Amino acid sequence: IQGLMAGKRGLIMGLANDKSIAWGIARALADQGAELAFSYQGEALRKRVEPLAAQLGSTLLAECDVGDEASMDALFDTLSQSWDSLDFVVHAIGFSDKDELRGRYVDTSHRNFVMTMDISVYSFTAIARRAAAMMPNGGSLLTLTYYGAERVMPHYNVMGVAKAALEASVRYMAEDLGKDGIRVNAISAGPIKTLAASGIGDFRYIMKWNELNSPLRRNVTQTDVGKSALYLLSDLGSGVTGETHHVDAGYHVVGMKAVDAPDI
Numbered sequence: 001i002q003g004l005m006a007g008k009r010g011l012i013m014g015l016a017n018d019k020s021i022a023w024g025i026a027r028a029l030a031d032q033g034a035e036l037a038f039s040y041q042g043e044a045l046r047k048r049v050e051p052l053a054a055q056l057g058s059t060l061l062a063e064c065d066v067g068d069e070a071s072m073d074a075l076f077d078t079l080s081q082s083w084d085s086l087d088f089v090v091h092a093i094g095f096s097d098k099d100e101l102r103g104r105y106v107d108t109s110h111r112n113f114v115m116t117m118d119i120s121v122y123s124f125t126a127i128a129r130r131a132a133a134m135m136p137n138g139g140s141l142l143t144l145t146y147y148g149a150e151r152v153m154p155h156y157n158v159m160g161v162a163k164a165a166l167e168a169s170v171r172y173m174a175e176d177l178g179k180d181g182i183r184v185n186a187i188s189a190g191p192i193k194t195l196a197a198s199g200i201g202d203f204r205y206i207m208k209w210n211e212l213n214s215p216l217r218r219n220v221t222q223t224d225v226g227k228s229a230l231y232l233l234s235d236l237g238s239g240v241t242g243e244t245h246h247v248d249a250g251y252h253v254v255g256m257k258a259v260d261a262p263d264i
């Protein structure tokens, strides 16, 4: 199929470099004819994001720190100066102090708990509200989550608690915005080596474990996530909202892996 996103305009948030999950999603959307805008966190990232955006034919870029309400307002002001409406938003943003992405969850500080929830959970709600105001003809919103929301994963700690809240917020917003034809979904991606992931303790071990224990016996890539995002953001996903869709090589369905030749 070609041209699934033709005539559609959307905002990609969370592109840091060509390893970002946002990059896999942006490429899949641009391949299908989407017109993209990008937001980046702080001027230092602009020089990384600009050439990547240019590769996909996009020149609409704006700075946005989702910890700052005024910065989110400014982003949507910029967007509405160029576009009269918006069809989709990809929110590929999460953050926590990496000193607390190791050790025990129970030791999480109040300061980092609040900051992690603000940047990784509330920001999607704050962005969704602003985006919905630019979606008179309906639209599709997507965020990224991880299995650490559902089960205890090593070192994921406060981020797991935040992702559980993020997934709940997807369900509440699906109900709130559904009457306006706006769908809200999450992709629960398997572990992928990115800048954000490098802050998580023992990440190489986690990736190896997933590779050995997932039904597909491999890790997923940014391209795998991009293709599933295309489904949720295009008309192919027209009947889907409030969903957390796993793109994890099937890891989440396995209770216990069988050995090929059990000797016990």
Ligand code: NAD
Pocket (backbone or CB within 6 Å): 013, 014, 015, 016, 017, 019, 020, 021, 022, 040, 041, 045, 064, 065, 066, 067, 091, 092, 093, 094, 095, 119, 144, 145, 146, 147, 188, 189, 190, 191, 192, 193, 194, 195, 196, 197
């Ligand atoms: P990444 O480092 O490439 O992207 C994270 C992005 O968040 C960066 O672009 C960063 O600038 C942005 N960000 C952080 N704080 C921000 C703020 N205050 N304002 C604006 N932007 C801010 O890493 P990634 O792995 O591509 O992460 C994207 C999303 O995917 C995150 O939500 C992450 O939790 C999620 N995820 C990642 C994995 C994985 O294994 N990499 C698995 C499942 C889910």
